[in-house]
Amino acid sequence: MLFKKTFSPKDDERLRHLVQLKRQEKPDEAFWDKFDEEMRSKQLAALVRTQSWYERVGKLSILIARKSAAATATASILALGVFTVSQTDYFTGGQTTTSLTQTEPMHPAVDDASAIDQPIFVVNDLHPQAEANEVDFSYGINATPSYEINALTKKSIPVNYQIIAEPKQFTAGHINSGTDLGAKVIGTWSHF
Amino acid sequence: MSVIKTITKPLVSSPERRLEADEDLVIVRKIQAGDVDAFDSLILKYRERVYSVIYNLTSNREDASDLTQETFIKAFQSINRFKGKSSFFTWLYRIALNTSLTHLRKNKLRRFFSFEKMVEEDHTEGFIENLKTESDSDKAALMTELQERLNDAFQKLSVKHRTVITLFEIDGLSHKEIADIVGTSIGTVRSRLHYAKQFLQGELKDYIR
Numbered sequence: 001m002l003f004k005k006t007f008s009p010k011d012d013e014r015l016r017h018l019v020q021l022k023r024q025e026k027p028d029e030a031f032w033d034k035f036d037e038e039m040r041s042k043q044l045a046a047l048v049r050t051q052s053w054y055e056r057v058g059k060l061s062i063l064i065a066r067k068s069a070a071a072t073a074t075a076s077i078l079a080l081g082v083f084t085v086s087q088t089d090y091f092t093g094g095q096t097t098t099s100l101t102q103t104e105p106m107h108p109a110v111d112d113a114s115a116i117d118q119p120i121f122v123v124n125d126l127h128p129q130a131e132a133n134e135v136d137f138s139y140g141i142n143a144t145p146s147y148e149i150n151a152l153t154k155k156s157i158p159v160n161y162q163i164i165a166e167p168k169q170f171t172a173g174h175i176n177s178g179t180d181l182g183a184k185v186i187g188t189w190s191h192f
Numbered sequence: 193m194s195v196i197k198t199i200t201k202p203l204v205s206s207p208e209r210r211l212e213a214d215e216d217l218v219i220v221r222k223i224q225a226g227d228v229d230a231f232d233s234l235i236l237k238y239r240e241r242v243y244s245v246i247y248n249l250t251s252n253r254e255d256a257s258d259l260t261q262e263t264f265i266k267a268f269q270s271i272n273r274f275k276g277k278s279s280f281f282t283w284l285y286r287i288a289l290n291t292s293l294t295h296l297r298k299n300k301l302r303r304f305f306s307f308e309k310m311v312e313e314d315h316t317e318g319f320i321e322n323l324k325t326e327s328d329s330d331k332a333a334l335m336t337e338l339q340e341r342l343n344d345a346f347q348k349l350s351v352k353h354r355t356v357i358t359l360f361e362i363d364g365l366s367h368k369e370i371a372d373i374v375g376t377s378i379g380t381v382r383s384r385l386h387y388a389k390q391f392l393q394g395e396l397k398d399y400i401r
Contacts (some may be wrong), residue, residue: 014400015393019361022248022342031257039235039261046265047228105236 194242213279220280223271231271235264238281241363242288248358249292249351251343263288278372285373289355296351338399345395353388359387 027035216237222230242263247256247283274283346354355374359365360381367385371378393400 011393011400012389015389015396016361018396018399019339019357021338021345022362023244023348025247025339027241027253027257031253035239035243035257035261037265040256042261042265043231043268046269131400183254 209279213281216280216342217276220271220276222291224274228268231264234267234280234284238284239264242284245285245358245363246292248346248362249289249354250296255295255299263291266291271309280362282369282372285359286375289373292353293351298391305394318335338393341396345392348395349388349391353384356381357388357392 200278216234219230219261223234236294239260243256246254246259246263250256263284267284274280346357350355350368352374356370359370359373365373366379367381372379374381
């Protein structure tokens with residue numbers, strides 16, 4: 001774009017007046033009525049939004065989570081894992097909750113017909129705790145304890161289960177064919 | 193009627209402006225103390241000026257309306273962070289500018305214009321009469337043409353030059369006030385203003401001579 005490098009004071013004055021004509025580009029009263037109405041509703045929304053309790057709780061949660069991210073994450077995952085396992089049908093039949101770390105087999109109620117075809121879990125601790133006075137070199141100091149969970153059914157349905165719940169890893173796979181409902185510990189570390 | 197006349201009282205930095213800033217601060221303190229209704233008076237006071245600045249930056253009346261509302265909502269939401277280091281007006285204008293610039297950046301590829309109708313006032317009549325000496329066109333058509341040429345020339349300016357000339361010539365702010373709002377030196381403001389005027393001289397030469 002080519003234009004003069006300098007311009008006279010008169011030209012400058014005329015340009016100013018021309019530009020200032022843009023001051024006359026004004027909305028009418030109806031525009032401002034609509035503007036005020038929209039403004040009020042947006043302002044109200046902003047007011048409610050800034051005072052909502054859940055936003056404050058959310059911000060507080062983020063703050064807490066930042067402060068203890070690792071602990072919160074671990075606890076959440078563990079809780080999720082326990083919840084997932086406890087919600088399965090395999091723990092029904094008079095035994096609503098079961099410790100996953102127990103090494104004794106579980107016996108479903110014999111008179112519970114619905115439980116007959118249900119698989120049961122047998123939990124096998126793959127890394128039994130070393131005695132207090134001895135050092136266990138079978139796995140590292142920080143190694144994750146592992147448990148094997150075997151699903152046993154009367155019909156020997158070939159199903160595999162894998163339940164991951166950090167820091168503990170539960171693995172299930174083998175169906176012991178012909179096993180009765182009586183729980184039986186199967187599998188050893190060598191199976192993996 | 194002479195074209196060379198004062199069109200609108202310019203809003204120069206003055207004791208009145210300082211008094212205005214003090215009054216605004218009193219209202220802001222009320223809002224910060226919990227009187228949220230007091231914000232309405234600030235909206236009422238500044239809505240037209242904020243709208244005008246945003247409109248002249250965007251050349252779109254619908255966008256300008258939305259962005260003006262957004263500016264006030266942002267100001268309302270962050271009013272507790274306003275410490276009074278600058279005037280409320282400067283602070284509000286900064287929000288308006290940032291909101292507009294963000295909008296322009298986001299929408300630079302799909303821009304369209306919609307203009308306000310030019311309200312005819314005494315000095316407008318004078319300008320048209322002056323133009324009529326060179327053309328016999330119908331007054332309304334002449335005004336429309338002038339408005340289109342003016343807005344077209346404005347939109348050819350870069351955003352930073354458009355911002356400065358809008359704040360100086362249309363809103364009537366001083367170099368110092370513009371420098372505070374834009375966050376630059378007074379020298380840079382003067383330089384941008386000079387360039388913008390030169391550019392507009394070239395674009396609007398048919399209407400100037």
